[in-house]
């Protein structure tokens with residue numbers, strides 16, 4: 001199961017993370033669905049760029065996290081087919097808090113600039 005969610009709280013009028021270290025939406029979903037092989041992915045990009053992410057100044061990477069190596073390899077294959085440079089495996093599903101913080105960075109940057117066509121890449125990453 002691919003978890004694309006971010007635990008956003010809009011109650012103040014400005015999106016904020018409702019969960020943070022050591023909690024996360026990804027970890028919570030894995031606890032709700034203990035038999036599912038949950039992989040956190042796609043949460044750091046807007047929906048219109050999940051497939052064929054195109055950026056004028058480079059190729060973007062997607063961060064993923066999950067407990068099951070086979071499921072993560074399948075998601076990495078999907079990401080490759082969708083046009084992502086690479087899937088960067090951050091570890092087990094408990095690392096979802098990192099991916100959700102990256103999403104919050106994406107959102108805050110977008111809100112402050114009213115700019116919605118950005119993405120992340122990890123320069124110098126191991127192949």
Ligand SMILES: NC(=O)c1ccc[n+]([C@@H]2O[C@H](COP(=O)([O-])OP(=O)(O)OC[C@H]3O[C@@H](n4cnc5c(N)ncnc54)[C@H](OP(=O)(O)O)[C@@H]3O)[C@@H](O)[C@H]2O)c1
Nearest residue numbers: 004005006007008025042043044045046047048049050103
């Ligand atoms: N949109 C993006 O570009 C994007 C990108 C990356 C990640 N995400 C994440 O993906 C998730 C969904 O985003 P979205 O843009 O698709 O949001 P959305 O358009 O607001 O859709 C949210 C969906 O969740 C349902 N829902 C809300 N509260 C619920 C509850 N208590 N029980 C059951 N269903 C409930 C809503 O049902 P009703 O319609 O019946 O209210 C709706 O179908 C969010 O966590 C978001 O942060 C979104």
